[in-house]
Amino acid sequence: MVDLKVKVHELEFKNPVTTASGTFGFGEEFEEFIDLNRLGGIFVKGLTLHNREGNPYPRMAETPSGMLNAVGLQNKGIDYFINNIYPRIKEYDTEIIPNVNGSTVEDYIEVTERINEIEDINAIELNISCPNVKEGGMSFGISCPSAIAVTEAVREVYDKTLIVKLSPNVTDICEIAKAVEGAGADSISLINTLLGMAIDPHTRKPILSTLTGGLSGPAVKPVAIRMVWQVYNAVKVPIIGMGGIMNAEDTIEFMLAGSSAIQVGTANFIDPEVSIKIIDGITSYMGKYKIDSVSDLIGAMDVEELY
Amino acid sequence: MKKIQDCKVLGVKNLNDDTYILELTTPETPEIIAAGNFAEIKVDHTPDVFLRRPLSIFDVDYTNKKISFFIKITGKGTALLKEAELEQNINIIYPLGNSFKPEANGxxxxxxxxxxxxxxxxxxxxxxxxxxxxxxxxxxxxxxxxxxxxxxxxxxxxxxxxxxxxxxxxxxxxxxxxxxxxxxxxxxxxxxxxxxxxxxxxxxxxxxxxxxxxxxxxxxxxxxxxxxxxxxxxxxxxxxxxxxxxxxxxxxxx
The missing domain is CATH 3.40.50.80 (Nucleotide-binding domain of ferredoxin-NADP reductase (FNR) module)
Structure with missing residues (x-):
């Protein structure tokens, strides 16, 4: 029996496979397709203090090996989540991790404080990297002072595992990673979507109502792998890697680059069973290469011959 | 109950240059379909057609385990589907969405x-x-x-x-x-x-x-x-x- 358990700060995932915020709803949307109890964790849809309708339609554009989205954090607010959704999904035997968003530092603090009251939630993911909102979101995550300010503020009111989700839309990802580590992050997740754009050549109009959106899917995977590797070598806190993971081999690649766990995102739209297939695929991989513990793969890229 | 199934292509019936009916055989008796329900169809993976294609269910034959789609070519995905070969497997997620509420005696x-x-x-x-x-x-x-x-x-x-x-x-x-x-x-x-x-x-x-x-x-x-x-x-x-x-x-x- 192979050991699939991984540890991210004080969080213990039964396996490294979790689902990315914004691609998996609140888990329930997938209940008819898979056994959610098998997942390492579920990062639920991004939450804000108040109800948000998100951006106008169209919010999506298909692109080669990926897609752009400009959903804009549509959600019914933190109270609706706590009162109406969480009581149902807490029954799943998996880590439920809320993704916390805000337009101001005060928003982030307030949402976090509400979640802090829930005993069974062991971690939050602080989203300072959403590219699709006018205020807050990514603007916090692309400069060190603002990334530090929001991370420190949330750290002060949250005593469980604090994961900070980084934007790839920066000049130096390591600088931001070190900044949030210094500000108290227990773990770093990356990458959020890459800012992109698409135009219809026939109508000469932008495809997204917001003009720009976030690119995800296998098109971004090499960028994500590179950034995970760079951050792995720059910080001590564990990394949760994501960006275009479609199968078990992609997952192994992210772990070899330095991820302790991974998030499956856009692939969930195409194959709602993909996360479970990935868990099974990791088990086969470990059998094939006689690896007892999946955590032995973290950062285990073999570079010896190169030097 | 939503299902993810590999269905075999039974035929592509061309109605004209850009419109066709795609007929599939389901591996088991089809789920109950109501008018308005749709399926998400996976087009063989090419980089340009990354996502599934949502298509209304046109007809269903529970006895002969058939489900069919009336398709107009509007882009690369629907164009590629037309080239589907007999017996080829096509993966579908269905039935999705709500349905019309037909009135009685109206x-x-x-x-x-x-x-x-x-x-x-x-x-x-x-x-x-x-x-x-x-x-x-x-x-x-x-x-x-x-x-x-x-x-x-x-x-x-x-x-x-x-x-x-x-x-x-x-x-x-x-x-x-x-x-x-x-x-x-x-x-x-x-x-x-x-x-x-x-x-x-x-x-x-x-x-x-x-x-x-x-x-x-x-x-x-x-x-x-x-x-x-x-x-x-x-x-x-x-x-x-x-x-x-x-x-x-x-x-x-x-």
């Missing part, structure tokens, strides 16, 4: 524009079972856009408009003379391009006739996870994939 006006006729034969069958009278109004740009006339005729009167006047009355569906006296109809059901459905909806509302429209917004998943396909309603944004595709026209803010 007098129905069923309006289809272009490929919007896709869910309307199933609807006709449900209306017939519920003992409603049916009048169809089918519209297109030209005569070759009007399909399946004979199939619709089995269920009721079929009226036609074409923009170039090559078949039926000349003009758009809402130009048809039937609209001079529509108060005999108890409900309107429509599927087609948004401008057409908006125009139909306005007439329905003005005459106090209940009207259901089936939307086809772009979507990434089809089951409520991506939140990309929303339409604005009086109760906020709603997902076309899970809270639609069929809406009461008065609920929409378009």
């Amino acid at each position: 007098n129905a006006l069923v309006i289809g524009g272009g490929s919007g006729i896709a869910p309307l034969l199933l609807l006709a069958n449900e209306l017939k079972i519920k003992k409603s009278e049916i009048t169809f109004l089918l519209g297109g740009r030209k005569n070759t856009d009007i399909h399946l006339f004979k199939e619709f005729e089995k269920y009721g009167t079929v009226l036609i408009t074409t923009e170039d006047g090559s078949l039926g009355e000349k003009g758009r569906v809402t130009d048809h003379s039937i609209f001079n006296s529509i108060n005999g109809f108890t409900k309107i059901y429509t599927c087609g391009p948004n401008p057409m459905m908006k125009a139909v909806g306005e007439i329905a509302s003005a005459n106090d006739i209940p009207c259901e429209v089936s939307l086809e917004n772009m979507m990434a998943c089809g089951f409520g996870a991506c939140l990309c396909c929303v339409t604005e309603t009086h109760e906020g944004n709603k997902c076309v994939c899970t809270e639609g595709p069929v809406f009461n026209v008065n609920d929409l803010k378009w």
Whole structure:
């Protein structure tokens, strides 16, 4: 029996496979397709203090090996989540991790404080990297002072595992990673979507109502792998890697680059069973290469011959 | 219950250059399909066609385990599907979405524009079972856009408009003379391009006739996870994939 358990700060995932915020709803949307109890964790849809309708339609554009989205954090607010959704999904035997968003530092603090009251939630993911909102979101995550300010503020009111989700839309990802580590992050997740754009050549109009959106899917995977590797070598806190993971081999690649766990995102739209297939695929991989513990793969890229 | 299934291609029946019917055999008895339900079809992976294609279910044969789709080529995905080979496996997720609510013992006006006729034969069958009278109004740009006339005729009167006047009355569906006296109809059901459905909806509302429209917004998943396909309603944004595709026209803010 192979050991699939991984540890991210004080969080213990039964396996490294979790689902990315914004691609998996609140888990329930997938209940008819898979056994959610098998997942390492579920990062639920991004939450804000108040109800948000998100951006106008169209919010999506298909692109080669990926897609752009400009959903804009549509959600019914933190109270609706706590009162109406969480009581149902807490029954799943998996880590439920809320993704916390805000337009101001005060928003982030307030949402976090509400979640802090829930005993069974062991971690939050602080989203300072959403590219699709006018205020807050990514603007916090692309400069060190603002990334530090929001991370420190949330750290002060949250005593469980604090994961900070980084934007790839920066000049130096390591600088931001070190900044949030210094500000108290227990773990770093990356990458959020890459800012992109698409135009219809026939109508000469932008495809997204917001003009720009976030690119995800296998098109971004090499960028994500590179950034995970760079951050792995720059910080001590564990990394949760994501960006275009479609199968078990992609997952192994992210772990070899330095991820302790991974998030499956856009692939969930195409194959709602993909996360479970990935868990099974990791088990086969470990059998094939006689690896007892999946955590032995973290950062285990073999570079010896190169030097 | 939503299913993910590999289905074998039974045939691709070309109706004209850009319209065809794709017939699949399901591995087990098909799930119960209601008119308006759709499937998310996986097109063989090419970098350009990354996402599944949401397509209305056109017909279902529970005894012979068949499910079929009426498809108009609108892009690379629907063009590639036409090239599907016999016996090839195609992966589908179905049934998705809500459905029309056919009225019993009514007098129905069923309006289809272009490929919007896709869910309307199933609807006709449900209306017939519920003992409603049916009048169809089918519209297109030209005569070759009007399909399946004979199939619709089995269920009721079929009226036609074409923009170039090559078949039926000349003009758009809402130009048809039937609209001079529509108060005999108890409900309107429509599927087609948004401008057409908006125009139909306005007439329905003005005459106090209940009207259901089936939307086809772009979507990434089809089951409520991506939140990309929303339409604005009086109760906020709603997902076309899970809270639609069929809406009461008065609920929409378009």
